[in-house]
Amino acid sequence: MEHAQYWYAVATVLLFFKMFAISAYQGFHRITKLTFKTPEDAALVGRKPAEDELPQVQRAAKAWMNDLENIPVFLALGVAYVWVDASPELAVWLFMVFIGARYLHTVCYLSGLQPWRTLTYTVGLLCMFVMSIQILVALL
Template sequence: MDDVIYWYAIAAVLLFFKMFAVSAYQGFHRIGKLTFKTPEDAAFVGRAAASEELPQVQRAARVWLNDLENIPIFLALGVAYVWVGASAGAAPWFFLAFTGARYLHTVFYLSGLQPWRTIAYALGVVCMFGMSVQIILALP
């Protein structure tokens, strides 16, 4: 297997695990406090629906939205990176640095830590710009 594909696959799986963990974090807080905004979920545990989501769930939802703005773009760029045969030596650095940045962004967002959240976000964006440059350079 090509090294670029290998590192892309590792990054994709790690990003899936990260996003799944954010969902589990939301569920942990909802179930732990038996607080659900959706009426049928609240009724299932014998409670009235909450007027709003728990603060932890709201924060995790914002993490999800940020992931949905960034991770699909990374995945698309990663496919292009593989297709055009961009730098194999740079691939693990871009793919793993982006993935690490997204993990850190999540931890910092859930913890309310600035400027670290923004630094982690910016690192991920820099990786995507770097990937874009490598893709362009690999085109005939």
């Protein structure tokens, strides 16, 4: 498949799965340790609310926030990329490398791996810069 639309659709679904996995990771740690900061959640399992979130939940929340800073921009650039009919051959590489970088970024964030977390973040950012350049080239 050489259509940018195809790879954009694949990327969108894979990003959804990645973000869902972060939510499931947080839920898994909360449920297995029966530790909830929200009063109604704690009451549901007969516990008092925790004063702090679990370290795993805190780390996952930070990874989630980083996704919220990057994935919407990628999705918007992806729509523009498809609309202006930018290089379909390059789309698969840009989209899939971005996805790989975001998945690895999350793994590195959850595992506390530096400098790998920063490196994977930078790779994703570079993909978005190249997408931006390709969009501008297609417009000219």
